[in-house]
Amino acid sequence: MKLDRYELKSDQDFTTFEFLSEGPKGKIEKIIQFSLVNERNLYNLAFGDKDAITGELNDRTITDNGDSEKVLATVVSAVYAFCHRFPDAWIYATGSTASRTRLYRMGINKYYDIVVNDFKIFGQELSEWELYVKGKEYEAFVIQRKNLNLDYEKHS
Amino acid sequence: MKNILDLNEKKIPVVRVDKSLNKYSKVVLFPEKVKKAKDAFAKLGLPEEGEKRKP
Numbered sequence: 001m002k003l004d005r006y007e008l009k010s011d012q013d014f015t016t017f018e019f020l021s022e023g024p025k026g027k028i029e030k031i032i033q034f035s036l037v038n039e040r041n042l043y044n045l046a047f048g049d050k051d052a053i054t055g056e057l058n059d060r061t062i063t064d065n066g067d068s069e070k071v072l073a074t075v076v077s078a079v080y081a082f083c084h085r086f087p088d089a090w091i092y093a094t095g096s097t098a099s100r101t102r103l104y105r106m107g108i109n110k111y112y113d114i115v116v117n118d119f120k121i122f123g124q125e126l127s128e129w130e131l132y133v134k135g136k137e138y139e140a141f142v143i144q145r146k147n148l149n150l151d152y153e154k155h156s
Numbered sequence: 157m158k159n160i161l162d163l164n165e166k167k168i169p170v171v172r173v174d175k176s177l178n179k180y181s182k183v184v185l186f187p188e189k190v191k192k193a194k195d196a197f198a199k200l201g202l203p204e205e206g207e208k209r210k211p
Contacts, residue, residue: 008169011177016185018177033185037193040202044193046186057185077169084168090202092193096186118167122203124196129203140196142203 005073014085015043017078018050023065030071031057032078037092042142043082045093047075059096072107076115083119083145094124094140104141109134119143 006019017032029050034043048059065071083089095101108121112134115121122129123138132141184190 005169008171009174009177010171011181012173012175013178013181014171016177016180017171018174031180031185033180035184035186035190035193037190038197040197042193042197042202044186044190046189048186059186059189080168081171092196094189094192094196096189114167120203124200127199129200140192 004070005077006070008074008078008081010081014082017081019074021063021065021067021071023067025063025065028052028063028065030074032075034082034086034089034091040090041086041088042090042092043086045075045079045091046096059100062099068103069110072103072110076107076111079143080118087145090142090144092140092142101139105138108132108141115143118145120146 006021008017008019010017015034015036019030019032021028021030029052030047031050032045032047034045036042037044046059048057049061049063050057063071079091082091093104095104108115112121112132116132120143121132122142123132123136124140124142125136125138129142132138
């Protein structure tokens with residue numbers, strides 16, 4: 001899997017990740033967080049920009065830093081890292097806006113052929129979950145890891 | 157010695173633990189999104205539960 005992606009940092013719990021997006025608009029801190037939703041091991045995936053001055057987080061901005069594919073690849077990478085620590089977790093993701101949801105969908109579609117071997121992927125269509133169909137529009141997504149024998153990087 | 161591309165072929169990335177991020181560990185940074193997830197779960201459950209409910 002040759003994905004151009006940013007280096008990730010995380011907290012000790014492996015639930016909050018941070019990376020630096022670099023592009024024409026400079027360096028922008030991005031935060032990814034997996035928050036426990038309920039006792040059924042359901043986590044919410046969210047990510048957004050951290051304002052360099054105020055420290056406030058915004059998951060509605062469209063950064064337009066010319067690196068959206070690399071950002072998506074980094075988020076996918078964080079999902080792998082999180083699931084390595086929490087192999088039974090279900091991860092729910094939806095956008096804060098329609099365009100954000102489209103971004104998630106683009107991410108899944110782009111890496112579908114890779115991730116479908118490692119994750120069960122479902123899409124929400126109206127009031128039902130169905131197995132994800134590549135290219136179809138969904139309101140939200142839920143995934144769970146199914147392949148427990150993944151290769152991982154070693155610190156050099 | 158492995159180069160960056162070799163490392164990048166691995167699916168689980170190297171993640172460096174940064175203790176400065178621990179301040180976020182117990183904080184929900186995106187509460188609106190978590191509420192959406194709770195609402196969706198209340199309405200739909202988890203997928204396999206739905207699958208089991210189907211005849």
